Amino acid sequence: MPEQQPPYLRIADELRRRIAEHEWEPGDRLPSRTQIGQECGVGENVVRRAQELLISQGVLEGRAGSGTYVAKPCQRVRVVRSSAREQGGGSPFGADMRALGKQGDWESRTEAKFPAPAEIAARLGIAEGDLCVRTVYEFLADGRPVQLSTSWEPYDLTGGTLVVLPEGGPHAGAGVVNRMAQIGVTVGHAVEQPEPRQATAEEASLLGIQKASLVTHIQRTYYSDEGRPVETADIIVPAALCEIVYEIPINR
Secondary structure (H helix, E strand, O other): OOOOOOHHHHHHHHHHHHHHOOOOOOOOEOOOHHHHHHHHOOOHHHHHHHHHHHHHOOOEEEEOOOEEEEOOOOOOEEEEEOHHHHOOOOOHHHHHHHHOOOOEEEEEEEEEEEEOOHHHHHHHOOOOOOEEEEEEEEEEEOOEEEEEEEEEEEHHHHOOOOOOOOOOOOOOOOOHHHHHHOOOOOEEEEEEEEEEEEOOHHHHHHHOOOOOOEEEEEEEEEEEOOOOEEEEEEEEEEOOOEEEEEOOOOOO
């Protein structure tokens, strides 16, 4: 016998259907949870969980003290992940924004000698507490934050060189691949591990999205030709604001 769908998922599907069939239009306020629960034969807590799920997916939006509304559709920013895009110089994010007719920019904050936490040390193949260059980014589309990233590079690799600061010096903003080439390190490949999860309170605040909204957390690590990790990053992409596309180059 097939496993029965949890009640809140059934209610979420029902609310999606009613929105798709234009019973409620973008900007409309939904009936009370009590009313929806009575119509669907479930309790208010089930309706609340269904609405929270749809809020996290950008289908609904909650307004404190006012109720729950059908979210107005917004153009999602396309975020392209591709190794080929690293080679041309300039910012791949900036190119994505120009393709959408938007102004792409980013803000960053770098700490040059930051002790590596255990998880970051493991990803970089260094000891916990070894010094790293840590850079926190907010990527903006027309001034609105649409992506977050925290990057870590081993200080013993770039310390004392012109590329020690990712966003400072003569090679500021050139990207990991091009900056490492300046110190004789050839980046051979990168590994990305994307996982969906809910936004933390801090991430939601920075991105201007609802707490617990769905995001994709991409764990990315660049490796040299010799197999040494030279940079690792945690990239946060909000599902309601961005779509992720992977370009896979084909070698002929």
